Amino acid sequence: MSATAWVELHAPVGGDAPVLRAGGDWRIVNAGQLDSELTRLDVPGDRVVVDMAALESLDTAGAWLLYRTLKLFEAQHKKIALRGARNEHHAMLREVAANDSPCEIAPPQVNTVVRVVLAVGRATVDALRAGRDFVIFFGAAVVTFLRVLLQPRRLRWNSLVYQMEQVGFNALPIVGLIAFLIGVVLAYQGAVQLQRLGAEVFVVDLIAVSVLREVGILLTAIVVAGRSGSAFTAQIGSMKANEEVDALRTLGMDPMDILVLPRVLALVITLPMLAFFADMMGLLGGGLMAWVVLDISPAMFVERLRHAVTVWSFLVGIIKAPFFAVVIALVGCHEGLQVTGSAESVGSRTTRAVVEAIFLVIVLDAAFSIFFSVVGV
């Protein structure tokens, strides 16, 4: 097959219109050559005849070039006549013409400063919106809780007990181990520093106050946020992605009742217990280390402990537990319910849930510290 394409312009003879003859193989292989020839073309006069009789083959690229040329003629207010087109070539041309969709809006060109300001503004609005959504969600959870107080039958007891086992009982080993090791670390580091001052015995005060007031509960909350907050997001998120949450709602069930409340309550009940367990393990680790490194016997440790702490040292830690529990569980569930469609969204929401929960727990802890120092506990 002859694979050449050509286009020639016959200058007007007498009063006739100029004739543009297109012929040969108007396919994409020749499009580059045809393009440059067509752009160089300069047709005089206000009329033109386009003769397609010599065309052998025409694909969409060729048809587009032809159509573009015709559009150009039209823009120059020329009268156009098509001649000699075969049916199939005509059909192709018509098809291309029908699918011509000019880009009506030029892509905007934004300068860098504006773009940065825009991005900052958007991010701020998004953050505020996320905050507002979370407050709304918190309010809905409170309403659901009050409703359950009035009608305890509404609560899914099976689900509550199951979640308590998952987030509470099953977390005992990891929470205990971490608290124990932190106790060991505190005792050892404290011992090294206090030995230089000859105040070894105050290591007991150090361990007791820091573990009971701060370290025990904070570490527990962080472990639980990583372990259970993420699990809440993943569980609810995959239900959301599978439309199971929507299915629940069309069956007349409120996801707040079925999914959120059992998880929040389970964590509110078990986190103080976990925190208590962590306190004990922390003291155990610290006491053991004090015995090994500083030769403070267990009896001496307990004796010293009695002077070092009051019941408030212990309570300050435990009081914070339910608040942290609410934050962790609500963030986890809220992020889970924000999942849209894809599995990827479940992953990114889970990450967000953990980061947000830990961040909020530490912010809350700082607020508690200020509050307790103001009230003088």
Add this chain to the structure above:
Amino acid sequence: MPLLFRGRIYGANLLLRIQLTVEQLVVDFDVLRAVDQVTLQLERGQIGCLLGPSGCGKTTVLRTIAGFELPLQGRILIREREVSRAGWGLPPEQRRVGMVFQDYALFPHLNVSDNIAFGLSTKSVRKSRERVAQLLELVDMQAYQKAYPHQLSGGQQQRVALARAMAPRPDLLLLDEPFGSQDAELREQLAKEVRSLLREDSITALLVTHDQFEAFAMADCIGVMNRGQLHQWGSAYELYHRPADLFVGDFIGQGTLLPATRAGSNSIRTELGEFSGQIVNDLNGDRFNLLIRPDDVIHDDTANTTAKIVDRAFRGAEFLYTLALPSGNRILCMAPSHHDHKVGQEIGIRLDVEHLVLFAEPAATPIDKPDESGLD
């Protein structure tokens, strides 16, 4: 007192024949208008269907009726109760609407019976058990009541999802592409099965699909949607024979357009002769395109009009021939499959057009009019 009470209920029942009303619904997603001025109505026991290409907004209409999206304008009533209006919506759990999801959304950790029983009130265990048994029988899944969803085939999961949605006796059942993930052969059969199930319980239902055969098999009323707009709402016959516009004519069934001019008050002229009949959508002007369906073109060896076969497709009982008329225009012809003609052959044709469906000619561009004589 009881008499009065009964009278009120009776009257209310008469009024409640209209089960679903959607009025001038507009739904936006950010800047995109997903649903634009959609209005439709379903009577008690009717099965409606929204049909359209993907992305036409049909699923959004369904989700707005279910309460998952809020309308920007318009309102939705279910049994005369307003459930959605501009910027407000009753939450889905308070609408008494059942929904069958595209991927079924069965609860994976519950077996078939528990899935079906999930939406039932826990007040009466006995009643709930009876209802589950009744539904298991209805969808023919008694043998699988202890099976878990992952042990079931797609069609079986489909039936469980349907039973679960029907269990609380919803006022309205919504089905989102219910047969989307089934084989083509299974689809129509399932559609018929589901239709008879819904009929038995006289449930009002609205389904969404992109498959017209599914729609024809199930629905009493079909709405064709494109780009958020409802182009036509009517029976399958209406849509096929009296399409409201070019999109409906093109989307439903096959067909070609033939240039036509007006010959009289109810007759028009084409290159295949003059036709008189009922003009479906009267237009001003005198140049139109006439919609020709493949079943309007009858193969007849004695006819004096002939056309050349340019393509053919074997359809079992019929051949679908693409014919080129002397002018170069093309039409489709459905001929019994024992009329086996080769491509390139000329065959006699006769037109039997009952409904004259006219569309305005698309705006002519120079390319649209082959002009041999032009300037010579």
